[in-house]
Amino acid sequence: MEQMVLDIKKALGGNDDFFIKRDYLLENEVLLLGLNTLIDITKTKTIFQKQSEGLISQGKTSETIFILMGELFEDDTKKAITSILEGKLIIYIENTKKFIIYEPVPKGLNRSIEVPSNESVIQGPSNSFTEDIDTNIGLLRKQLTSNKLLVHSFTTGKNQKTKISLLFINGVVDKELVENINSLIEKNKSMDISNLQSLSKMLGFSSWDTISKFNTTELPFHASQFLKTGRVVILVDQLPFALILPNLLWDMFIVESDRNFPFPIMITIRCLRVIGALIALISPGMYVALVAVNPEALQIELALSVAQSREGVPYPALVEVIIMLVVLELILEASIRLPKSVGPTITMVGGIILGQAVVEAKLVSNLLIIILAATTIANSTLVGAQSSLSIRLFKYINVILSSLFGVLGLVVGLVFISSYLASLTTFGKSYLYLNIGRKEQ
Amino acid sequence: MVRSLHVMIMYVLCHLGLIFFMFPADIIASTEQGHWFPILIGIIVHFVCLLTYMKGLSFFPTKDILSIFSKSKKGVTFLFFAPILLYLIMAIIITVRAYAEIVTLVFLSHTPLWTIILLLLSVSAYISYKGIEAILRAAFLLFILFFPILLFVLIMSFQNVDWRYAIPFDTDLGFISKPAYFESYFAFAGGFLFLGFVQPFFSYERKNVILSAIFLIPFFLFSVYIPILTLGQASASKAFLPFVLIVDSINIDWLMFDRVTMFFLLSLIAFIILYLSLSLWKAIRIINYYIPKSRPSYLLFGLSVAIFFVCFWIPDWKDVENILFMNSFLRSYVLIVVPLFIYYIGRRLKRKDTNETI
Structure with a gap:
């Protein structure tokens, strides 16, 4: 066997799905090399035969036929190995010592084009990307x-x-x-x-x-x-x-399929998402600030009812919020991890046990449950998994600063987050640009 | 176009942060009646200085105030920049100390003063560390977030106004001799210097900056007149922070919050943090120009720590006011000498250029 084939065999021969088959192409002895887990050999061979027969009947010489079948290379073992791993078929022509990288019929290893699994679309094209x-x-x-x-x-x-x-x-x-x-x-x-x-x-x-x-x-x-x-x-x-x-920041609030709605509705939906981001950022911190540091900011009736709902809760507001937030994050994380059939259980456990039992046991206040629910729901209005995760993280800055400085802490937290967002750039494009296509003067 | 917008917003925010605290008290203390006159004089001075400064800068289209002097000897230019630097640092100290005091007065009475100073300074230092682009962009975001709140409170503060307090209109020039009047210029002098520093990073049109200065005129007037119209001159002059007092007295039934002051103050503090970060950035630019080898971030850290200790060392409000008065000389330097000097240099350069082309 030729040196090059030996080299390929040395590199890939340890795999049981690697094959070397002898075949004939225009009276030339050829070797077919490839991985049978990536290539549908039977179909490939049929097509390969048909193609060569068609070319022969047109009276082409063997040299042209080789070129027409695929890319022709000589003495490039590395290239051959890479191509095999990419699922190509190598046709090695023994007397000329050249090889053809042939595009075979691949095994059906890709799923078909489906509707998106993580993004839902209302009234918009819903083909989604696949792995290929x-x-x-x-x-x-x-x-x-x-x-x-x-x-x-x-x-x-x-x-x-x-x-x-x-x-x-x-x-x-x-x-x-x-x-x-x-x-x-x-x-x-x-x-x-x-x-x-x-x-x-x-x-x-x-x-x-x-x-x-x-x-x-x-x-x-x-x-x-x-x-x-x-x-x-x-x-x-x-x-x-x-x-x-x-x-860009604005991507958090816009979905292109918004434009399938009338203009005023589009604006309203987008405003809703902005409000969602603000609520997700502010509300846990606001709770801590108003309960622990600045209760006098609330109207007296409201302050009293807040105090009442916290009656009997044994720890400071910060601990209360952090505990519940962490539990909530755990639920979110768990519901991703769990199989679909068990998922609803978690929702039920989370809903009933955390919502009802925790309050009745006087471990956290009623109000906090409402705040947390609002936060989580608001957080989910944001577009894109990546950005909503960032907002989820940022709210902790506000919670901690609020517990130290009350509403001042909350505002300083917002200033801090704004300036952080303002300082981000990608290849010189600021994160706060609305539209990068427009030329800046 | 977009860049002008950032500069405009920064200009507005800086001044808004400064207007509503000391300015009303100073103006009310400086005259008994016809407050519009001292405010008007202040605004005119502001406009003249601003126009001169921008005209001067326009002779050097792509240069900032530091590189204008790059050809002259560093020792000579230091004489020009040292007072500016000193003014900036003193302004930062006064602002941080005063606002920390106001915060403790209004809503954090149990929190130690130094923690608030630390909070304000560290966030400002962080923003200024991120550079001028981040400062101006953050200004844009904060404007969208907090300006509506500010406007809402401002409109609401007309709730208890009695227009008869506006008379008598006639006035005299007696306020000129009052130290309080010169302290009121703190609100005018603070903001406009940065126009000379942003030039290579952000270009702007002069027209737009003037628009934003015009936009500020009602705020100057309201900040003084709302306390006077609500309380009358006699009571308003007794108040420590008249405007804050008025906002505190607003009662809105349908709002779940009792104290609208808080929102008002907090939005102003957001703007003040921006102002501080901008001033820190300017100060670092000047220092870095004279000590080019050191890293700006170290300088920033050193300066912030130094300012923190100075703020910590100032014992009470009386001393803040003393420093504010002492700062008047530097303020008049920044307000008058700097724009004139830049203008003079620009003119001279232009004349030289035209002579050479002839």
């Missing part, structure tokens, strides 16, 4: 039929090959942004990308940012709308969502 990057690009192309949509693809990683694609609309996008991202990906091509943290490391973002630099969406419709406003979309193979760069 080519399907995803296809979905976007279908959503956005334009000759200005450009796709740049990269294969990254040393130990684990991952395909990354960069999509943008030429003419709308800021060229500097694309060049920056392109050059950073080229520079850090050897990094293994399997999650957003490694991708942010590749793009040189600080790993201590509380707000994600990427906005994520499962919907090609949303991704295409972001593209139109001058954002860059990054698709990573095996991640079933699009990453939108840069992420």
Whole structure:
């Protein structure tokens, strides 16, 4: 056997799904190499035969036929191994010592295009991205039929090959942004990308940012709308969502399918989300501040009823709030982790035990339960899993500052959060921009 | 266009933070009747200084106030910048100390003063560490968050107004000799210096800044006239913080909160934190210009700690007022000499340029 084939066998032969098969193509002895877990061999062979027969009947010479079948290479073992791992079929022609990278019929390892599982859409296109990057690009192309949509693809990683694609609309996008991202990906091509943290490391973002630099969406419709406003979309193979760069504050409050409603309703819905963010940030801190430090700010009747509801609660408001908030976070986390069939149980346990029993046992006040419910519900109005998580974290700053300084602490907390948000930039684009497509003067 | 907006908002917020506290008391203390006259004089002075300053700066379109002097010797320019620096630091000290005192008076009577000073200073230092872009952008956010509250309280504070207190209108120039009147210029002098510092980072149009200065005129008037119209001159002059007192007396049945003051004060404190961070940033810019080797973040930390200890060391309100009065000389320097000097240099440069082209 040839040296190159031996090399490939040495590298991949330890795998039981690796095959080397002898076959004939135009009276040439060829070797077929590949992984049978990725390739549907029977179908591939049938198509392969048909194709070659068709070409022979047209009277093409063997050399042209080789070129027409796929990419022709010589002496590139590394390339061959990578291609095999990517699910390609290698046709090694023994007398010419060249090999063809042939596009086989793949095993059906991808799920079909479904409705999104984490984002729900009311009255909007509801195809969602899948794990396969080519399907995803296809979905976007279908959503956005334009000759200005450009796709740049990269294969990254040393130990684990991952395909990354960069999509943008030429003419709308800021060229500097694309060049920056392109050059950073080229520079850090050897990094293994399997999650957003490694991708942010590749793009040189600080790993201590509380707000994600990427906005994520499962919907090609949303991704295409972001593209139109001058954002860059990054698709990573095996991640079933699009990453939108840069992420902006305003994205927390807008969903593109809002525009399917009449204008006044759209405005109202968006205002509602802003109020949601504010309530989620402020209300736990406000409770602590008003109960523990500044009860005199409330009207006397209200202050009395608040005091009454806290009667018999044995610890300070801060401890009360923190305990309940942590329990609530645990419920949220648990309901993600649990199988769908057990999920409702947790809701019931959370609802009844925490809502009713905890109050009756005088461990926390009635009012706090209301505040917590409002906080959690308000938090869920925000768009995007990433941003709502950040808001969930930020509210603790307010809670702690409020317990120390009352309402002043709350306001200083808000100032602090605002200035933190104001200081964030992605490739020179501030987090507070409303729209990056517009040119600044 | 967008950049002008940020500068405009910053300009408005800085002044709003400063107007409502000491300014009404100072004006009410400086004259018995016809308060519009001292306010008007103040506003005119403010406008003249602002216009001169901006005209002067416009001769150097892409330079900030420090790089205008980059060709001259550092020793000479230090004579020009040292009073500004001293003024900024003193203004920070006065503001932090005064506002911490007001906070303890109004709603945190059990909290030790130093913790409030620490809180105000640390957040301001954090914001100023993030740089001018972050400061101006944060101003934008805070404006959206807190300005509606401020406006709401301001409108509500007309609740108990008796318009007859506005008369008599006639007035005299007696206020000029009162120290309180010069202290009132703290509200005018504080904000406008930053226009000379933001230039390379944020460009702005002069017209817009003037618009925001015009926007501020009603606030100057209301801050003095609302206490007078509610209480009358005689009682208003007895109050320590007249405007805060008035806001405290507002009663709104349908609001779940009893004390509207708190919201009013808190939104102003949000603006004051911004003002402090801006002043700290300016001070660090000047210091860093003379000590270029040190890292700005270390300087900022050192300056904040120093300011904290000075604030801590000031024993009571009397001393704050003394410092405020002492600061009057520096204030007049910042308000009058700095704009004139920048204008003079700009003119000279322009004349030189035209001579050379001829």
